[in-house]
Amino acid sequence: MTYSATVYQVFIASPSDVARERIVITDVIHNWNTTHSIALNAVLLPVKWETHTTPRMGDRPQAIINKQIVQESDILVAIFKARLGTPTGEAESGTVEEIKEFRAKGKPVLVYFSNAPIVPSSVASRQFAKLKKFKKECQKEGLISYYNSVRELREQLLRHLLGTVRELKGINDGPSITELHFPSETSNLELYFLHPHTN
16 A cells, blocks of 8 residues: 655764664664554654765764754654763764754754663763763753663653654644653653754
């Protein structure tokens, strides 16, 4: 069966220490399409720098990434664990610059921070300090989400993508986030989302 659908490019942004989460987010997006694409006439396309960029010279690496894929994407999913990332010359990290690019254009930004235990010896203290500072800034400027496990991240993101697509398509007859039932294992989570129109 053929059907017409709006394609939304979902850019996956993160530092280098969340490789497993990046795979999970890609899988969640594919699962979302299986469940919701026909009903909502919408398809989500995962976009990542490692699969969607082409080698170029003549500008900052992050500026090239911005031009090639960030500026054309519709939704940003950012994930953090113990690192903020490498400075770009314009921002504290590539992920931070990507978030700023999206927010400047009023596009939806979904930000997730891991609450999972971290082995102290595996954490760069300077990176972790920068991440804590950035997290505080996000808490002041919008709403973010925490996850304790990859399973929780998967469950949260499926719901959040559904709400985001409904908002983009102007569908407002479904339950709000405050009306949704959360499983008992996530009942103690602080739930936050960066509002796309916060400046």
